[in-house]
Amino acid sequence: MKRVSILGSTGSIGTQALNVIENSGTLCVSALAANSNVKLIEEQIRRLKPQKAALFSEDKAKELKIAVADTDTKVLSGEEGVCEVAEEGDITLTALSGSIGIKPTIRAIRAGCDIALANKETMVCAGDIINREAAEHNIKILPVDSEHGAIFQCIRDEGKSVRKILLTASGGPFFGKTAAEIENATVEDALNHPNWSMGSKITIDSATLINKGLEVIEAVRLFGVKPSQIQVLIHRQSIVHSMVEFTDNSVLAQLGTTDMRIPIAYALNYPERLENPASALDFLSIPPLTFAKPDTETFRGLALAFDAIGEGGTMPAVFNGANEASVSEFLSGKCTFGDIARLVEYAMSKYKTVKNPSLETIIESDLAARRCVLERGKTV
């Protein structure tokens, strides 16, 4: 049995991963981590009997320790607890949300665990460092994001012959709208994704198209291509999960239903393909497949992502940190939907890129960008 440690076990990806693992016959859970959801992680501990479990919140970890005192699971807390959980598997699924995933991912790599990477923000902020650490420790980074899972399957060992990555995007709930129409969009409207059911942060990112921007940067880091080799295509049906054009003009695509258990299972079982609880695609009942150019004037955040990766150094971390802060401001009613991309642009304009940054510099840039958004320009 391959031992899987899950960071973010109570979230959208985490719970779907547990469903995959419990149906696999080849995978088992070694450790679990979440932020504060005591009730759900307690249920998971009783069901899956991991060696370790951690909650980032110290108070909630104390509650959990009491709640599962009758089990053999060791309860840990705080950032260090989450890092210890990260080190516990043959493979670590990074399914927590945000740049908080950087340190545990590095700890997992250094402990010799392969990485099933859902937590794209880590790759966006610190991709160069993650790639270096993975090469040094002979670790595989297996993408879970559906588009990157698709690209990974299309490229296989033909990286040298890739001309272009065709990164598909659903377009989110506001496809076809003008900037004026979405300026004051409500949280409820922005959370109403047409095709995927996901955590709230990534769902807002999908509505701004900043998710696609993060994925452009993630693809540059994972596949070693230039930003100019990536073309974003709006594909409303989310059936083609992405494509790769090769130097001979052949295009390979990966298709499937909109069920994250398919890319999760592929990453966890790689290089094997196993039976999956998700349903198969029925070509006689799917709608026509369409492809269109994204509107980067209305969805400015996507253009900003290309600027951030073009600039390189710490700028992707600034882009990401400013976005994380703006999304939580929007979710708590402190800024408009239209403000999200404006605040990201503002933070990027205030911050000077540092080239070849250390991990500490990346983390400082992330914090500076968040401060810049929260203080709305008083200081950087």
Ligand code: NDP
């Ligand atoms: P959710 O918000 O549903 O879940 C986040 C998980 O992370 C929860 O288990 C949460 O715990 C945990 N968590 C948050 N902060 C911490 C912390 N400091 N320490 C430990 N655990 C923490 O997010 P998703 O599952 O939607 O997304 C997770 C990641 O996967 C993101 O990076 C996202 O971009 C990426 N992704 C998601 C997809 C999807 O379909 N959902 C598709 C592709 C990528 P708690 O419940 O206690 O708060």
Ligand code: MG
């Ligand atoms: Mg995706």
